Amino acid sequence: MxxxxxxxxxxxxxxxxxxxxxxxxxxxxxxxxxxxxxxxxxxxxxxxxxxxxxxxxxxxxxxxxxxxxxxxxxxxxxxxxxxxxxxxxxxxxxxxxxxxxxxxxxxxxxxxxxxxxxxxxxxxxxxxxxxxxxxxxxxxxxxxxxxxxxxxxxxxxxxxxxxxxxxxxxxxxxxxxxxxxxxxxxxxxxxxxxxxxxxxxxxxxxxxxxxxxxxxxxxxxxxxxxxxxxxxxxxxxxxxxxxxxxxxxxxxxxxxxxxRVENVVEDVKEEEEIKEVIKEEVVDKKEKNKKKENEVGIVFKVQIATSSIKKELTPANFNGVENVALYEAGGLYRYTVGNERNITDANRLQLQLKEKGFTDAFIVAFKDGERISLSEAISQ
Ligand SMILES: [Zn+2]
CATH class of the missing domain: 3.40.630.40 (Zn-dependent exopeptidases)
Known part of the structure; x- marks a missing residue:
């Protein structure tokens, strides 16, 4: 059931x-x-x-x-x-x-x-x-x-x-x-x-x-x-x-x-855990407001995974990588690392993450916290 x-x-x-x-x-x-x-x-x-x-x-x-x-x-x-x-x-x-x-x-x-x-x-x-x-x-x-x-x-x-x-x-x-x-x-x-x-x-x-x-x-x-x-x-x-x-x-x-299914993590979660996720959402919103300051303007991040069910942001869940962040788009949870101000730093980070096993890691861009296309970000 x-x-x-x-x-x-x-x-x-x-x-x-x-x-x-x-x-x-x-x-x-x-x-x-x-x-x-x-x-x-x-x-x-x-x-x-x-x-x-x-x-x-x-x-x-x-x-x-x-x-x-x-x-x-x-x-x-x-x-x-x-x-x-x-x-x-x-x-x-x-x-x-x-x-x-x-x-x-x-x-x-x-x-x-x-x-x-x-x-x-x-x-x-x-x-x-x-x-x-x-x-x-x-x-x-x-x-x-x-x-x-x-x-x-x-x-x-x-x-x-x-x-x-x-x-x-x-x-x-x-x-x-x-x-x-x-x-x-x-x-x-x-x-x-x-x-x-x-x-x-x-x-x-x-x-x-x-x-x-x-x-x-x-x-x-x-x-x-x-x-x-x-x-x-x-x-x-x-x-x-x-x-x-x-x-x-x-x-x-x-x-x-x-x-759509980038690195979809096929975790089999129990219903209890899903309820837990809903509780976390509330805490998450507070966190989001705190983070806003360093998200003003153009920011590049490296996306390392996507899942249909929310994962806890602990290093253990991401090959030991710390400071993983999360955003939601298209009904999926997307996990990113970094808050880089230019594409060269983002490139460097992408390479490091690939070496840590995230071979499909790719760069995504945000403007004032909203996802925008990479080409738009680079041209600004
Ligand atoms: Zn020619």
């Missing part, structure tokens, strides 16, 4: 958690698709193609797939025609829209005409010269911007040192970006039969200022005759766009599912 009561209770909690997903804090609701290059920036060249056209065709097809299949997702394009945009303008569009995901579509080139395959980049320090070279080529678009020295604080696309400072801001989204990137590569390889060159990291200027998970897709080599033929064909572009669409679908599901 007790058991069925709990099942019912969990069911109700799950339902309300699901309803909470309509809140854009807890889902993938706005995405920005960025077709690389455009206008007088043609990108790389094939024997009969220009990167800017290939990128735009695939980007538009991808957007259409998402619009047709997800009525709850708003798709924003940085460009829908052959126009020139500066790299910083592309990131600014995504930040302004408070997007949940930023997808840049490009095509590759190499002096070695035999090079072929797809690679998906996330922001990070390059591990090989080849990755750096791709970033350098894509970043060289800024040389077409008359004021690039002021816009990118003297960034020199050809100097390796310039790349080290780029990666910081995107660190907070690295896990999500990597997850999406690997889904894209998997789809390209398994469903479209492209050669998998892997998920890679390098310093792309277009990614370094975005406040959300971001990837840059190199859909293939225009300098490879076979691959160029595929990438400029209508069917080839359809295949590539649908592959990214499926990766997006799986990523969205993963993020929203994760938010």
């Amino acid at each position: 007790k058991h069925s009561f709990l099942v019912l209770l969990t069911f109700i909690f799950s339902l309300s958690a699901f309803a909470g997903n309509n809140n854009d804090l807890f889902g993938v609701k706005t995405i920005v698709i960025d077709a690389g290059h455009g206008g007088h920036d043609g990108g790389c060249q094939g024997s009969q193609s220009q990167e800017k056209h290939v990128a735009l065709s695939i980007a538009l097809k991808l957007g259409k797939y998402i619009e047709d299949n997800f009525k709850d997702v708003k798709v924003i394009y940085t460009r829908t025609t052959d126009v020139y945009l500066k790299l910083w303008e592309r990131a600014a569009i995504a930040n302004k829209a408070n997007a949940d995901l930023f997808i840049c579509v490009h095509a590759n080139a190499n002096d070695n005409k035999k090079a072929l395959g797809t690679e998906t980049y996330v922001m990070g320090l390059h591990k090989s010269e080849a990755n750096l070279n791709v970033a350098k080529r894509e970043n060289s678009s800024i040389l077409l911007e008359e004021d690039y020295k002021t816009q990118y604080s003297d960034f020199d696309p050809n100097s390796p040192e310039s790349y080290i400072v780029l990666t910081l801001r995107q660190n907070a989204f690295l896990d999500q970006s990597l997850s999406f990137a690997s889904k894209i590569q998997e789809q390209f390889t398994e469903k479209v039969g492209r050669k998998n060159r892997g998920v890679k990291q390098a310093g792309f200027l277009v990614l370094h200022q975005t406040n959300m998970p971001s990837v840059l897709i190199e859909t293939g080599f225009l300098t490879n005759l076979e691959e160029e033929k595929f990438l400029i064909s209508n069917i080839g572009q359809d295949y590539m766009a649908s592959a990214v669409f499926r990766a997006f679908r799986d990523y969205k599901l993963e993020i929203e599912e994760k938010t």
Whole structure:
């Protein structure tokens, strides 16, 4: 009897958690698709193609797939025609829209005409010269911007040192970006039969200022005759766009599912304990008022667990971690650590907590005690 009561209770909690997903804090609701290059920036060249056209065709097809299949997702394009945009303008569009995901579509080139395959980049320090070279080529678009020295604080696309400072801001989204990137590569390889060159990291200027998970897709080599033929064909572009669409679908599901049942602690509680929780609520409210002072303004915390039934905030319940705090959202109890004033400190704390076994720990943001999106917090 007790058991069925709990099942019912969990069911109700799950339902309300699901309803909470309509809140854009807890889902993938706005995405920005960025077709690389455009206008007088043609990108790389094939024997009969220009990167800017290939990128735009695939980007538009991808957007259409998402619009047709997800009525709850708003798709924003940085460009829908052959126009020139500066790299910083592309990131600014995504930040302004408070997007949940930023997808840049490009095509590759190499002096070695035999090079072929797809690679998906996330922001990070390059591990090989080849990755750096791709970033350098894509970043060289800024040389077409008359004021690039002021816009990118003297960034020199050809100097390796310039790349080290780029990666910081995107660190907070690295896990999500990597997850999406690997889904894209998997789809390209398994469903479209492209050669998998892997998920890679390098310093792309277009990614370094975005406040959300971001990837840059190199859909293939225009300098490879076979691959160029595929990438400029209508069917080839359809295949590539649908592959990214499926990766997006799986990523969205993963993020929203994760938010709903993140680390759900499957504690079997007795009814007595649930009554106990109700008593605690009263004490909790008093505590809350006390805490208010250090919650004024923007605060970053690291979320380590979620449960449908309230857990006591003792270190024993959280692998020995002290000062765990609690907030409620979407019908679930969410446990956090820290009260950091900037994202760098929150990143550091997240790493420490991962080392303590909370491998899925992620950063959440609050403004005056109310949960807000991470991108909103970072942009303030
Ligand atoms: Zn490009």
